[in-house]
Amino acid sequence: MEQRTPVAEVEPDEQVRVAGWVHEIRDLGGIAFVILRDRTGRLQVTVSEDELPTETVEMVAEMTRESVIAVIGTARPEDRAPGGIELIPDTIELVAKADPGLPLDPSGKVDAELPTRLDNRTLDLRKPDVQAIFSIRSTVLQAVRDAFRAADCTEITTPKIVATGTEGGTELFPISYFGREAFMNQSPQLFKQLIAGSNVERVFEIGPIFRAEEHNTPRHLNEATSIDFEGAFCEASDAMDMAESVVTAAYERVSEECQAELEVLGLTDGFELPSGGFERITYEEALDRLNASGALDESLVWGDDLSTEAERALGELMGAHYFITEWPAEVKPFYIKNFDDDPTTSTGFDLMHPAMELSSGGQREHRYERLVEGFEQQGLDPDAFAYYTEMFRYGMPPHAGFGLGGERLVMTMLDLDNIREAVLFPRDRQRLSP
Numbered sequence: 001m002e003q004r005t006p007v008a009e010v011e012p013d014e015q016v017r018v019a020g021w022v023h024e025i026r027d028l029g030g031i032a033f034v035i036l037r038d039r040t041g042r043l044q045v046t047v048s049e050d051e052l053p054t055e056t057v058e059m060v061a062e063m064t065r066e067s068v069i070a071v072i073g074t075a076r077p078e079d080r081a082p083g084g085i086e087l088i089p090d091t092i093e094l095v096a097k098a099d100p101g102l103p104l105d106p107s108g109k110v111d112a113e114l115p116t117r118l119d120n121r122t123l124d125l126r127k128p129d130v131q132a133i134f135s136i137r138s139t140v141l142q143a144v145r146d147a148f149r150a151a152d153c154t155e156i157t158t159p160k161i162v163a164t165g166t167e168g169g170t171e172l173f174p175i176s177y178f179g180r181e182a183f184m185n186q187s188p189q190l191f192k193q194l195i196a197g198s199n200v201e202r203v204f205e206i207g208p209i210f211r212a213e214e215h216n217t218p219r220h221l222n223e224a225t226s227i228d229f230e231g232a233f234c235e236a237s238d239a240m241d242m243a244e245s246v247v248t249a250a251y252e253r254v255s256e257e258c259q260a261e262l263e264v265l266g267l268t269d270g271f272e273l274p275s276g277g278f279e280r281i282t283y284e285e286a287l288d289r290l291n292a293s294g295a296l297d298e299s300l301v302w303g304d305d306l307s308t309e310a311e312r313a314l315g316e317l318m319g320a321h322y323f324i325t326e327w328p329a330e331v332k333p334f335y336i337k338n339f340d341d342d343p344t345t346s347t348g349f350d351l352m353h354p355a356m357e358l359s360s361g362g363q364r365e366h367r368y369e370r371l372v373e374g375f376e377q378q379g380l381d382p383d384a385f386a387y388y389t390e391m392f393r394y395g396m397p398p399h400a401g402f403g404l405g406g407e408r409l410v411m412t413m414l415d416l417d418n419i420r421e422a423v424l425f426p427r428d429r430q431r432l433s434p
Helices: 054-061 114-119 128-150 189-200 236-257 259-264 283-293 308-318 368-377 382-393 406-414
Strands: 015-027 031-038 041-048 068-077 085-096 173-177 180-184 202-210 223-232 279-282 322-325 342-346 349-353 356-363 399-405
Touching: 015 085, 031 054, 031 068, 041 054, 054 085, 128 202, 128 236, 128 259, 128 406, 189 202, 189 223, 189 382, 189 399, 223 236, 223 406, 236 259, 236 322, 236 349, 236 356, 236 399, 236 406, 279 283, 283 308, 283 322, 308 349, 308 356, 349 399, 356 406, 368 382, 399 406
Parallel strands: 041 085, 279 322
Antiparallel strands: 015 031, 015 068, 031 041, 068 085, 173 180, 202 223, 223 399, 322 349, 349 356, 356 399
16 A cells, blocks of 8 residues: 555645545535544545545445545645544545444444444444553553563463463363363463573563353453563562562553553543552451451451452452462462461462452472472372473472463553453453454
């Protein structure tokens, strides 16, 4: 396609070629106003019957919303037009005509339910607020990468097809792999540990994970984006420092670079940056605060997991991002290291937003014998994980890390009602297409 000028860069008294979608048509008889939209903005194309060939005028009269057009013309000031500029066309080309029966309204004037929007994601993405979400998501991921690189981490990619699950046989998607059973990986956990112990030391990955969870809630997905870190010679506190740094960097970058998108989403005034260090409370302290608040129908005792209701109640008490540390060993995975002086308590932690859990992490058990004991205590067969455990015989340093939900980070940052709004093409129990 020949040289094209983005709408936002059109200046008065210039001859330009623009291309995009027909956002709106207003035919006043003898003159028509076509609002052309591209990813940078909107431009009014003023079509006069007296100044264009008859066939062009007839084409404009039959033009449908969301059709793709290309226009060559001269821009001139017009206070009443979007952006204060109108384009007087020399030629108008209908590149691709849209069917008139659109399944949803990309202008946003008529609301559509989320399932309809997801069924027609290409049209949905033409709405400014939806575009704003994914522009911010892109900025978040770039900020996260930059924060990891600034901390001297190496980006890695790990297999998504595996012989065994990261946390045993639950929540696994089985697949056929050349006549053998395999699974979609639940997490890069085991691989990133091996790489952190291979002299690379500090690694990160941003990639998909797959969990066959039965949950079908506004904050669960079966394919999600995990932001993972693992660092050799790190303790749980170091991993928490890194998680806090990554989340803070994402907020700061969005605040610096995405003001226009935040304005579209109505968040300019309400977008708060995390301030100060994230408070760290132990699991026992969390139970004490919840029980003292009276927010729950029943008191929590040691070993209880935190329900959605409990997370929200604690989030209201905390009011900002925070960590829950020193979880009971029995509720954390086999690879989490327990305290030597108290094997009932783990070094595991969760990073929490007031609305929900964002991340889980901890120091890992690096001693071979203790690691194998952890497998057996959780009813797992160490031999099934030999590729992982054998490497711990050859000098595995202490290490720690975390996995952070990318969609949850965007969802909580933008106060979205449903995590699917932060995914282009979400996968859940019902949705496999598009």
